[in-house]
Amino acid sequence: MEAVRHWSVRHARGLKRVYDACARWAPLLGGAVRRLGPPRAERLLLPAERAAKRFLFDCRMCGQCALSHTGMACPTNCAKGMRNGPCGGVRADGGCEVDPAMRCVWVEATAGRKRVDGRPDGPALAPLDHRRTGRSTLVPLMTGRPVPATAAAETPPPRERTVHGFEQACRSGRFVVTAEVAPPDSADPAALVERAARFRGLVDALNITDGAGGNCHMSSVAAAAVLAAHGFDPVAQIACRDRNRIAVQGDILGAAALGVRNVLCLTGDHGAGGDQPEAKPVFDLDAVSLLRVARDMRDRGVFASGRALETPPNLFLGATANPFVPPFADRAANLERKVEAGARFIQTQFCFDLHAFADFLRAVRERELHRRCALIVGVGTLGSAKALRWMAERVPGVHVPAPVIERVARVADQKAEGKRILVETIRALAEMEGVAGVHLMGHRNESVLADAIVESGLRTAQTAA
Numbered sequence: 132m133e134a135v136r137h138w139s140v141r142h143a144r145g146l147k148r149v150y151d152a153c154a155r156w157a158p159l160l161g162g163a164v165r166r167l168g169p170p171r172a173e174r175l176l177l178p179a180e181r182a183a184k185r186f187l188f189d190c191r192m193c194g195q196c197a198l199s200h201t202g203m204a205c206p207t208n209c210a211k212g213m214r215n216g217p218c219g220g221v222r223a224d225g226g227c228e229v230d231p232a233m234r235c236v237w238v239e240a241t242a243g244r245k246r247v248d249g250r251p252d253g254p255a256l257a258p259l260d261h262r263r264t265g266r267s268t269l270v271p272l273m274t275g276r277p278v279p280a281t282a283a284a285e286t287p288p289p290r291e292r293t294v295h296g297f298e299q300a301c302r303s304g305r306f307v308v309t310a311e312v313a314p315p316d317s318a319d320p321a322a323l324v325e326r327a328a329r330f331r332g333l334v335d336a337l338n339i340t341d342g343a344g345g346n347c348h349m350s351s352v353a354a355a356a357v358l359a360a361h362g363f364d365p366v367a368q369i370a371c372r373d374r375n376r377i378a379v380q381g382d383i384l385g386a387a388a389l390g391v392r393n394v395l396c397l398t399g400d401h402g403a404g405g406d407q408p409e410a411k412p413v414f415d416l417d418a419v420s421l422l423r424v425a426r427d428m429r430d431r432g433v434f435a436s437g438r439a440l441e442t443p444p445n446l447f448l449g450a451t452a453n454p455f456v457p458p459f460a461d462r463a464a465n466l467e468r469k470v471e472a473g474a475r476f477i478q479t480q481f482c483f484d485l486h487a488f489a490d491f492l493r494a495v496r497e498r499e500l501h502r503r504c505a506l507i508v509g510v511g512t513l514g515s516a517k518a519l520r521w522m523a524e525r526v527p528g529v530h531v532p533a534p535v536i537e538r539v540a541r542v543a544d545q546k547a548e549g550k551r552i553l554v555e556t557i558r559a560l561a562e563m564e565g566v567a568g569v570h571l572m573g574h575r576n577e578s579v580l581a582d583a584i585v586e587s588g589l590r591t592a593q594t595a596a
Contacts, residue, residue: 135186135187136187136188136204139204140243140246141246142203143203147203147247157272164270173266173270180269184196187203190205192264192266194267196280197214197281199280200244200253201240202245204239204240208236210227210228210230212414212415214256214419214420215256215417215420215468216235216240216417217456218237218398218528219451219528221237221453221456222235223456228401238457241458251460251461252461254281255420257281258420282420286471290431296364297476307505308569308584309334310337310571310584311571312330312338313343313348314353315349316348316349320349320357327358327363329581330584333590337363337365337366338478339365339366341370344526345410347407352385352389354367355367355391359390359391366394368395369382370398370400371414371415371420372400379421380434383425384428386444393446393449394446395450396418396449397418398414398417399414422469422472425444425473426472426473428440429444429446447475448473449476450469451480452466454479455488455528455529459487459491462494463491463495474504475503476505477505477506478570479509480529481511483532483552484531488508488560492565495565501567506565508560509569510556510560510571511573512546512573513573514545514546515546516545519535523536549579553571554583554587558587
């Protein structure tokens with residue numbers, strides 16, 4: 132089955148022509164379908180449609196077919212159910228984050244799109260209407276009522292609103308600094324506030340992770356609200372892994388009501404790599420769809436259903452990017468889709484490879500995306516070469532070049548050498564056109580990260596005091 136799926140992607144251009152021809156001719160059969168009645172026609176045609184699509188595309192019959200937009204690679208094969216991929220967890224060989232033996236569906240989709248018209252990107256796809264699962268897309272096409280697969284193209288005009296701290300910093304043009312703080316495994320927020328205090332005066336915002344790695348901690352929205360109450364400017368991550376679209380919108384409103392103004396929208400790590408792999412992943416939306424939902428809540432003042440909000444949330448929306456995994460040359464296209472969906476700040480995965488990042492940044496500048504969003508590059512360090520090697524081998528989406536690991540391994544004080552590399556990386560990034568700032572990451576490593584901010588010259592110890 133997988134071999135046939137690969138064949139379909141390799142012959143995407145020819146299959147797209149066949150698909151378009153069928154779409155043009157299908158309405159001619161509308162009269163016969165109406166005489167039979169659409170329900171009866173679907174019962175008769177569905178087995179053949181299912182068998183053909185299953186054989187050619189390994190189709191799961193979502194009832195909202197997007198094959199003509201995805202290079203003949205069926206997105207329902209994605210382990211995260213992404214309608215707008217690829218995710219940031221693609222493995223170095225193009226394998227799926229969740230099932231390494233399977234090639235990433237969205238890497239294949241990108242290749243198929245390029246075979247069709249030379250472009251790696253297509254229109255944003257709409258979230259699935261789960262009521263249509265198992266239904267035919269051929270019969271609606273015959274009756275002249277095709278089921279739309281793409282999201283609405285129009286972008287709402289930005290609503291007049293007050294701009295606050297972190298958003299002001301990103302708009303100012305000065306080099307911004309953010310840091311990541313993991314929520315505690317505790318109902319007591321004291322440890323969270325204590326760790327965050329290490330960055331007071333050194334950063335423009337603190338990013339609160341949302342079940343990173345598929346592991347459970349205090350909720351991102353609650354932890355962000357705690358920090359907001361203590362005078363910090365938090366960024367609440369909201370991942371699609373654990374919530375459907377109803378819960379996500381409720382959390383967005385709750386965050387805004389508690390003083391959280393910055394939201395980072397991400398699809399999220401799959402739970403298979405966490406400490407509760409038996410949990411059911413949701414992935415009702417992906418990052419692009421979540422951005423569009425949050426943007427419409429802010430700018431249109433409506434829920435995804437179209438129902439009006441009494442008071443829209445005042446949000447600064449962001450997303451993530453990973454320049455260090457396949458499809459390398461086309462990662463900027465994925466970033467552009469997020470910017471078009473409403474992201475105005477972007478945080479990248481760990482940058483240990485400046486040469487690879489420079490290639491990505493050139494593509495970003497060619498599309499002038501750095502003028503439409505603040506590109507904040509992820510940086511950080513671990514305490515030893517062993518820890519770096521473990522992360523490179525075990526954490527999908529993280530790329531640590533062998534020379535970096537070897538450099539750390541050669542010295543006696545590996546923690547200090549890791550910090551030196553971090554400072555060098557920050558200084559190099561600060562000189563690159565299009566980089567708006569850095570985002571420092573390192574689990575429970577706040578002291579080293581804070582020192583690196585000062586040593587790199589981004590902030591001073593007096594500022595922190």
